[in-house]
Amino acid sequence: MDDELPVAQVHLQRGQIYRSCASASGSPRYVRILERDRGTDRYRIADAVTGRRPRDIDGRRLHPYEDGRGGALRRTGYVLVDPHEFVNELIERALFGGRHRHPFVIAGSAFSRDVYRGGFLRVWPDADADTEAEAALNAVRAVVSALETASFDVEPAPGIEDEIRVRFGGKLTCPAMHSSGRGRWYCDRERGHEDDHQDDRLLEDWPNTRAPVAPPWWLPAPTAPGRAPSRTSSKTRDGVTAQAIGLPS
Numbered sequence: 001m002d003d004e005l006p007v008a009q010v011h012l013q014r015g016q017i018y019r020s021c022a023s024a025s026g027s028p029r030y031v032r033i034l035e036r037d038r039g040t041d042r043y044r045i046a047d048a049v050t051g052r053r054p055r056d057i058d059g060r061r062l063h064p065y066e067d068g069r070g071g072a073l074r075r076t077g078y079v080l081v082d083p084h085e086f087v088n089e090l091i092e093r094a095l096f097g098g099r100h101r102h103p104f105v106i107a108g109s110a111f112s113r114d115v116y117r118g119g120f121l122r123v124w125p126d127a128d129a130d131t132e133a134e135a136a137l138n139a140v141r142a143v144v145s146a147l148e149t150a151s152f153d154v155e156p157a158p159g160i161e162d163e164i165r166v167r168f169g170g171k172l173t174c175p176a177m178h179s180s181g182r183g184r185w186y187c188d189r190e191r192g193h194e195d196d197h198q199d200d201r202l203l204e205d206w207p208n209t210r211a212p213v214a215p216p217w218w219l220p221a222p223t224a225p226g227r228a229p230s231r232t233s234s235k236t237r238d239g240v241t242a243q244a245i246g247l248p249s
């Protein structure tokens, strides 16, 4: 699933993700461009998965395509990747590499080529009603944690159930999304604005109902006092009360 039209990526932009071309065994290594060193061809990069190890690299080692001279695959440097590939890799590592295995908890995702516009994850719609709700919650939290470690801002999107918005640099702008017959709209206005939501790229707007949906059950943070839905708790299969972990019962 991909709601975005294919758009040619402009190479060497801040925030872009690159994968190492070195044919090492194991998981691929990803880096992210932090900034360009003004007036030079050098770029500040860091490990994309952890956000750590900031260092400088010659821009000539960052390639737009995987094919090198004569069409052979490159074996050195880094190649630009679709951010959706990177997000999917993080999800896979979180769900299958860690303790919180739950292979179906992310039912789908879409992601723009622009990491600042970002995209969304669709949580398995029956997760909150399922007998394994606690496992599903832990799995979603593992995914959110992996995304946040990789510098993404992650939050529920007001107005859309079962979806989580994921992007870079989202602290200042509205998280609202709108699913329309003509595609996906992302609000570009400032956080907390009161007038209609608007997607500045598509020049589309939609009503700001100002009646946020109750915090979705998968909110990543540990349940804060007063945040859990005040409904009658019930026992899950593991004997943990649903209310205690903030699940609707």
Ligand SMILES: [Zn+2]
Binding pocket: 174, 175, 176, 187, 188, 189, 193, 196, 197, 198
């Ligand atoms: Zn908005």
